[in-house]
Amino acid sequence: MKKNLGLKIASLALALIMWLSVVVKEQSSVIVDVPVKFKNMPAGIEAVDDAPTAAVSLRGPERLLRNLASPDVRIYLDMGRAQTGRHSYAIDSDSVYLPALVNLISVSPASVFVTIEETRKKVEIRGKP
Numbered sequence: 051m052k053k054n055l056g057l058k059i060a061s062l063a064l065a066l067i068m069w070l071s072v073v074v075k076e077q078s079s080v081i082v083d084v085p086v087k088f089k090n091m092p093a094g095i096e097a098v099d100d101a102p103t104a105a106v107s108l109r110g111p112e113r114l115l116r117n118l119a120s121p122d123v124r125i126y127l128d129m130g131r132a133q134t135g136r137h138s139y140a141i142d143s144d145s146v147y148l149p150a151l152v153n154l155i156s157v158s159p160a161s162v163f164v165t166i167e168e169t170r171k172k173v174e175i176r177g178k179p
Contacts, residue, residue, distance in 0.1 A: 078112035079155065081105050084123050086141065086162055090130040096169050097129075102162040104141055110152035122149050125157075127164075136165045 086102045106123055108115065124147040127139045140161045146154055 076112045077109060078115050079107065079109045080115045080118065081107050082118065082120060082123050084120060084125050084146075086125045086127060088129045088164075089126045090128050092130065092132060094169055095132060095134060095166050097164050098167050099163075099165050102164070104162070105158045106146060107155040107157070108148065108152050109155050110149075114149065114151055118149070118152070123147070123152075127162075129166075132164075132166050134166050134168060136163055138163050 082105070083103050084106050086104055088097055091097070104125055106125070108118075108123070125141060125145050126147065127141070127145055129139075138161045141157045141159070143154055146157060148154060
């Protein structure tokens with residue numbers, strides 16, 4: 051077992067280096083259209099616009115990106131401080147959730163406009179007209 055230990059370690063190191071060089075070279079990039087979702091919306095208000103989308107540019111292992119589905123990439127805007135009116139919300143890297151080994155290159159647009167209004171209450175009318 052101890053015979054040629056240095057040669058065995060060198061062989062293992064060389065195999066690891068070769069494997070890493072193949073994995074790194076198989077990097078690819080892709081652009082995915084992702085719906086923007088809202089979280090922490092205060093009670094009593096709601097977004098009235100259609101859900102915006104953003105084009106997310108990603109880099110990662112080719113085999114992983116090839117099998118990437120839209121639900122694997124998510125954008126959540128924190129609406130905890132939202133107020134009524136039309137406001138711009140930035141889409142930063144903290145808003146984008148990605149699978150492991152996938153890196154964010156860019157998001158376009160970098161911000162979206164959202165119209166916030168008070169929640170409309172539904173009134174149920176009983177009786178005959």
